[in-house]
Amino acid sequence: MTARILDGNALSAQVRGELAEQAAALTQRGVQPCLAVILVGDNPASAVYVRNKVAACEKAGIRSLKFDYPQDAEPAEVLAKIAELNADAGVHGILVQLPLPPRFDEKAVLEAIAVGKDVDGFHAENVGRLSQGQPAFFPCTPHGVMKILEYGDIPVTGADAVVIGRSNIVGKPMAMLLTQAGATVTVCHSRTRDLASHTRRADILVVAIGRALEVTADMIKPGATVIDVGMNRFPAGHPKEGKLCGDVEFEGASQVAGAITPVPGGVGPMTITMLLANTVESARRAADAGGR
Ligand code: GUN
Helix, strand or coil: CCCEECCHHHHHHHHHHHHHHHHHHHHHCCCCCEEEEEEECCCHHHHHHHHHHHHHHHHHCCEEEEEEECCCCCHHHHHHHHHHHHHCCCCCEEEECCCCCCCCCHHHHHHHCCHHHCCCCCCHHHHHHHHHCCCCCCCHHHHHHHHHHHHCCCCCCCCEEEEECCCCCCHHHHHHHHHHCCCEEEEECCCCCCHHHHHCCCCEEEECCCCCCCECHHHCCCCCEEEECCCEECCCCCCCCCCEECCECHHHHHHHCCEECCCCCCHHHHHHHHHHHHHHHHHHHHHHCCCC
16 A cells, blocks of 8 residues: 655645735734744754744744843743733734753743743643643644644544654643544553554554654554654665654555655644644734734
8 A cells, every 4th residue: 555645735835825814814904913932042953943933924924023042041031021922912922942941940931921822832721721622722733733634534533543752742732632533542652562552553643752763664554544743864874864754664654554744744834834823813812802
């Protein structure tokens, strides 16, 4: 079998087009969606992610504000900026890029963001709302995965879903969204015994391990949908050394799976797209409430 490719670039282009129209309509109403992005320190990957987020905003007609702090910034200074942005009615979304330098209390920083502007969906109240099935901002990567499943017409209700990874950013909210959608969900992680015995039962396999090529064809149920959240580089000695790859060994997996996301061009573009979607949604709420 050769798997159907779930094209995150194509879906992303379509959704971003719709969001740009919505942003333009809101701007006409006097409420241009605005995202504030805070970057602390000199993590090179974070700098690239933030640059991509700001560029995507610009392309969609969303205003962006970027605040850079050095590695040795005072946490109080960053918290004061968050308080200022919380109080600014012209700002609809606030994002603090993670990870933060070690001296920061990450949880305290995330909790300082106003729940209604937490477009990353990392605030404990949004996490609680998600777990109770209440309306909330959902974390962007798992939310993007749900959109990919919807777009690919992948049945979720009643499906056996296996998520590998239990992070707050991907694994845990992914499990909650799939549960909400009616899947029977198993969460696997680094301490799971006999990982393959779980993955081989999965109709939907979401892989967020963070290491290259960990999931191989023999771990996949024939016809399953495989969603690869990984973003790594092929290791030294591999014929594609240095090029981008996921957590799944794509060549083999795509011979067994029924549908699969590529890396790059799968989940990655949808993460930023859902950030834009949450920001536009927050601006819409402000407009409907008569704000700006
Ligand atoms: N670091 C890695 N992924 C993310 C994300 O989705 N949002 C933020 N704020 N930081 C991250």
